[in-house]
Amino acid sequence: MTRKLFGTDGVRGTANTYPMTAEMALRIGAAVGRYFRRDAGGVHRVVIGKDTRLSGYMLESALTAGLTSTGMNVLLLGPVPTPAVGLLTRSMRADLGVMISASHNPAQDNGIKFFGPDGFKLSDQAEAEIEALIDAGVEPAQAANIGRAKRVDDARFRYGERVKSSLPRDLRLDGIKVVVDCANGAAHRAAPEVLWELGAEVIPMGVAPDGHNINRGCGSTAPQAAAAMVVAHGADVGICLDGDADRVIMIDETGAVADGDQLMALLASRWAVDDRLTGGALVATVMSNLGLERHLAGLGLRLERTAVGDRYVVERMREGGFNLGGEQSGHIVMTDYATTGDGLMAALHFLAAMVQSGQPASALARQFEPVPQLLKNVRFAAGKTPLDSGAVKAAIAGAEAELAGKGRLLIRKSGTEPLIRVMAECEDEGLLNRTVDDIVAAVEAAAI
Known part of the structure; x- marks a missing residue:
């Protein structure tokens, strides 16, 4: 069964243009609601998060209408990072999680990503079956069985506590000055809060979303502004998230940028020494640098390559029992703690390495010499x-x-x-x- 509507990461396109229209979002909501509400009994719920794009309001309302029409109860999380949706889908015992975001794309785009009840993104097969339901049309629930919708006020705080809990209990970031660029996106509150609560001195940027400025000249796809801020403020390190905060790019104290390959190399080597790297391998995509593969081989570790997309990385990790993977673009997946790429969590583990090793960011962010x-x-x-x-x-x-x-x-x-x-x-x-x-x-x- 083939997919036409779904791409590498859900459904994506220009807002108010097919397929990212209110009408299509309603149909998608109804189809996915019917797909996950396979029996008439019990309580069925779905959590919906979004980033800060203006079109998120429209798509959130349309998806809610489609989902409730099939009897699903909808919990609206508001602006939260994509990994928060994966986390809360599972922890709140939802049948389905939905994230409204086009990730690193410009503000005029938007997208819809889905998570199953286990908190992981859907398989190609599941997406193809949902597409078939969209094409066939879905019979709505009877009037007495229409679902309800309500806001959840503490989603951001639940996520923040989970992210912090991935670090050793006694680890603090006191004395570390951090520039954090939130791309005017989904983590514009969560990321600075978490860093401050852990003791860091925080210099935030990209924290004034207006519906139109997400990823504009900031974030992981444009780290130059954050790099300049790191140097100007004499910061120890910089963190650049993308619009939905599922990817991260690190900046050292000199303003040099380190991509996901360097961060994965650091984590893999540290986890291997601590005997925490399951399977002796890192999972990454065909885009990762050949230098990373050679570096891992020199440590006696393997690089398992997949097709592009953090969803395919996670699928391989689950198949092979691996616990670390990601993409050069900055998706870092640590399945001991999360079900998808988590930019903030990965950044915290980089800061933890700084604290535990006593080394500056520049010594940790250049693990290998990339092949041109x-x-x-x-x-x-x-x-x-x-x-x-x-x-x-x-x-x-x-x-x-x-x-x-x-x-x-x-x-x-x-x-x-x-x-x-x-x-x-x-x-x-x-x-x-x-x-x-x-x-x-x-x-x-x-x-x-």
Whole structure:
């Protein structure tokens, strides 16, 4: 069974344009409500969180209408990080969790992500079955069985306590000055609160959402402003979250940026020494740097690669019994504590390493020397399929021949945006640039 509506991470698109319309959100809500409310008896509930996008109000209302029409009781969490939804779905014994967010995308986009009763994201099979229900239509519940909706006021605090509990009980952050960039997103209250409660001196930024400024010139996709703030304030470390706070980029005291690969390398090595890394492996995607793989091999550890998307990372972790994984983009998944990527939790574990080792951020954030990597994105017009072009296929074949034995090439269509991602790694930077540019030129010509 194939999926058309669902992408790499739920349903996503431009707000008020198919599929991110109120009408479609109502239909999705009804279908997913029917899917998880398989029997007529008992109490059925769903938790809904969102980030700070203006369109979140519209989609929240439409989803609530669809869900209650099938007899589901809805608990509205308000603005909370995506990992909070995974946590609270399970801890509040909900049948379903929903997060309204387009993550790192600009404010005009939005998305809908789903979590099963175990707090983990849905499988491809489940999403395909829900799509079939959307297409077929759903019979609403009888009038007496319509669900109720109410606000939950303490969701942010429940999440904050869970995040703090992932650290050793006696660990404090006293004396550490932290810049935290919340991307004007879902963690704009939770992240500064948690850091302050643990004793850190907190310099917050990106904490004034207005519905339009999420991820705009801030957060994990634009860490330059936070890096400048770290240097200007003489901070010890910087934390850059994205719009829904499921990913993080770290900044050391010099203003240097460390991606998810470096953070995973740090955690893997520390956990291995403490005999906490199950299976002797880290799970990451095909996007992670070859340098990470070589670094782990030097420590006697393995890198298990998956398709792009933290959902696929988590699926492999659960299949193999691994407890650490993530993405270069900053999704860090620690299944001992959480069911999905948690940017704030991962950042706290980096700060814990600073406290426990007595080393500065700069000594911890550069675990390995990356192999030169180049990633370029090409946007394509609606209805276009650039990767089917003969010229593009020829350019890719030529690049693969040139890189054979010298590096690697990855070409893929984004699952969340109309983009073709062209990535290559090679020690020879001249060859690296030439091969990527040749493919990009071919894709650009086929994309218009």
